[in-house]
Structure formats: structure tokens, C-alpha cells
Amino acid sequence: MDWLEVAVQVPPEGVELVADIFQDMGTGGVVIEDPAVILRYAAAAEPDEWGVETPSPGERRPVVKGYLASGAELAGRLEALRAALNSLELTPAPELRTCRVAEEDWANCWKAYYKPVHVGQRLVVKPSWEDYPVVAGELVIDMDPGMAFGCGAHPTTALCLKLLEKYVQDGATVYDVGTGSGILAIASALLGSGRVVAVDHDPVACRTALANIERNGVAGRVKVIQGDLLSSIEGKAGLIVANIIAGIIAGLAVDVSKTLVPGGIFIASGIISERGPEVIAALESAGLSVVEQSEDGGWVALVAKANP
Numbered sequence: 001m002d003w004l005e006v007a008v009q010v011p012p013e014g015v016e017l018v019a020d021i022f023q024d025m026g027t028g029g030v031v032i033e034d035p036a037v038i039l040r041y042a043a044a045a046e047p048d049e050w051g052v053e054t055p056s057p058g059e060r061r062p063v064v065k066g067y068l069a070s071g072a073e074l075a076g077r078l079e080a081l082r083a084a085l086n087s088l089e090l091t092p093a094p095e096l097r098t099c100r101v102a103e104e105d106w107a108n109c110w111k112a113y114y115k116p117v118h119v120g121q122r123l124v125v126k127p128s129w130e131d132y133p134v135v136a137g138e139l140v141i142d143m144d145p146g147m148a149f150g151c152g153a154h155p156t157t158a159l160c161l162k163l164l165e166k167y168v169q170d171g172a173t174v175y176d177v178g179t180g181s182g183i184l185a186i187a188s189a190l191l192g193s194g195r196v197v198a199v200d201h202d203p204v205a206c207r208t209a210l211a212n213i214e215r216n217g218v219a220g221r222v223k224v225i226q227g228d229l230l231s232s233i234e235g236k237a238g239l240i241v242a243n244i245i246a247g248i249i250a251g252l253a254v255d256v257s258k259t260l261v262p263g264g265i266f267i268a269s270g271i272i273s274e275r276g277p278e279v280i281a282a283l284e285s286a287g288l289s290v291v292e293q294s295e296d297g298g299w300v301a302l303v304a305k306a307n308p
Ligand SMILES: C[S@@+](CC[C@H](N)C(=O)[O-])C[C@H]1O[C@@H](n2cnc3c(N)ncnc32)[C@H](O)[C@@H]1O
Pocket: 029, 148, 149, 150, 151, 152, 156, 157, 160, 177, 178, 179, 180, 181, 182, 183, 184, 199, 200, 201, 202, 205, 227, 228, 229, 243, 244, 248, 270
């Protein structure tokens, strides 16, 4: 099938709003290219090693990409997208570019950027097609994100991985809400969780997560459910992790509070820094106490605790 890649260049405060529009349109995955993150990689490693071109000064605004299937409805959907972008009243106004991609290109084009990454003390996220000599004590997550979000390089994912290292307890039940590639569910299992439920509303993400879970040999402890947030999961959890976007995290706070065991932990990520206070307020008013915040590349991750 052919797809239309729609790339929208926006000022930083528009990233989430545009990602929300794509999500509401059911684009099945949104890609956020943040020049600040790319610049950090370029500074941290040999750019050649990453295959990353350093953005020029004119390219400092983030780009949000969504994918629309070719077909009779495409023109109408593009028109609806343009109208939604105009209604945001951002300055400078979002700029929209489109290009056609074949499904295979879309699934593979990012592979050049993806190398083994060390995250936190013990975790290493390794692309399934790369060789990696494992060092004693390391926990290696073998990933092929396919078309789902979550290769470990994005700050929102890396923040969650570091916090999972700190908060996953042996034998705990973990719910990974918005699992994408399954990366956080797999990390939770490798870190000692006894039972993990990974949920995503996107069927492509669920298939990808399942394949990655099997690849990492943790299928016995990790179950994948296609569903909306916590609505399809039954029972309590010791830890819930959700890397989605600020508005969804804030709206999820009450359900999280009802689902956590006393003293349970919620790791919330995907929150653009400016919206941190709003999410903290939602968590606190749902009866959770925010006990830790970490920040990376303009994104904040929060740790909130249920009452003991
Ligand atoms: C930013 S990605 C995070 C992927 C992965 N957990 C990570 O940390 O890299 C957010 C994921 O949440 C999923 N998602 C968004 N809204 C959702 C909802 N209402 N219910 C379930 N999943 C949702 C998206 O499909 C996407 O896979």
C-alpha cells in the first residue's frame, strides 16, 4: 500500500497539539523529529556513526509527521488536517509538506539512525539487525520497532527506561499503557517484574510489541492487549508506566489512582516541559503524590506514588 507522509513543521509549543490532531485522525503512529535531540546526538557521538545530519540553523523547528493511507478519502482528510492546523493559530504558522512513501520504505527508512544505546545503569537497547557484545550485568533489549514508536532513542522513552530501572520491584505487576514497540514492557520484564500487561489502541503497535516480546523471550510474563488506555485491563498493578502525551496522561490520572495498589508507582512520560505543572496538578488532585521529576530535551517524566 502507498502512504502519504505529512510533515508539519511547528514551533516547539505546537508539537503536542499537532501530534494530538494526527492521533485524533487515526494516523496509526506519529513521528516527532526534534532538532534539539538530533543536535544532542551529533554532539555526543561521531555524526557519521549515527548517520545523522546536523540540522542547519534554518531547521531548528520540530517536525511532526503522520501517515495517511492513499485512497478516495485522502483529499478530504488532508483538507480536514489543514483546517485543524489553521485553527491552532500558532506563530509562525505550521508548514505542511507531503511525500508519497511505499509501505516498505516507511518501515525501513529510520534504520540508518538506529544503533545500540545504553540507557541508565544496566539497560542496552539493541536493534535486532546489529551485533552487540554483551557485557556481564547488562540487560539487553533486542528491538525491531517496525512502524511502532519506541526504539529507545527518544528522550521520553529513555526517561521511562531509567525510571523503570529504579522502581520495578521483583515480582511486581506492571501495566505499560501505550506500549508502542513494547520496549517498556520488555524492560519491565527483564528488570524482574512478575507479570506485565502491555496495551495499545493501535493494532500495528500491538503486533510489533508481540513480536518484540517474543524476540526477547519474555512472552510468558508479558501479555499484549489492544485497547484504550486502562479500560481493558482488570486488576491492580504495583507500577503503571505511560509514555503518551500530556493531555492523555492528565486525563488518565484518576484511573491510575484507582488501579494502583497502595504505595504503587506511576511513571508518566511524553510530557512537554511547559505542560508539566498541569499534569502534576491532575495527578495530585487524583490523590497521587508526585515524588520525582526528570527532564531531558524539553520533555519531563514524572513519578507519582499512590497513598500507602
Ligand atoms: C509515544 S508512544 C510510546 C511507545 C513506547 N511505550 C515508548 O515509550 O517508546 C505512545 C503510544 O501510545 C499509544 N496510544 C495513544 N493513545 C492511546 C490510547 N488512548 N490507548 C492506548 N494506547 C494509546 C500510541 O499508539 C503509541 O503507540
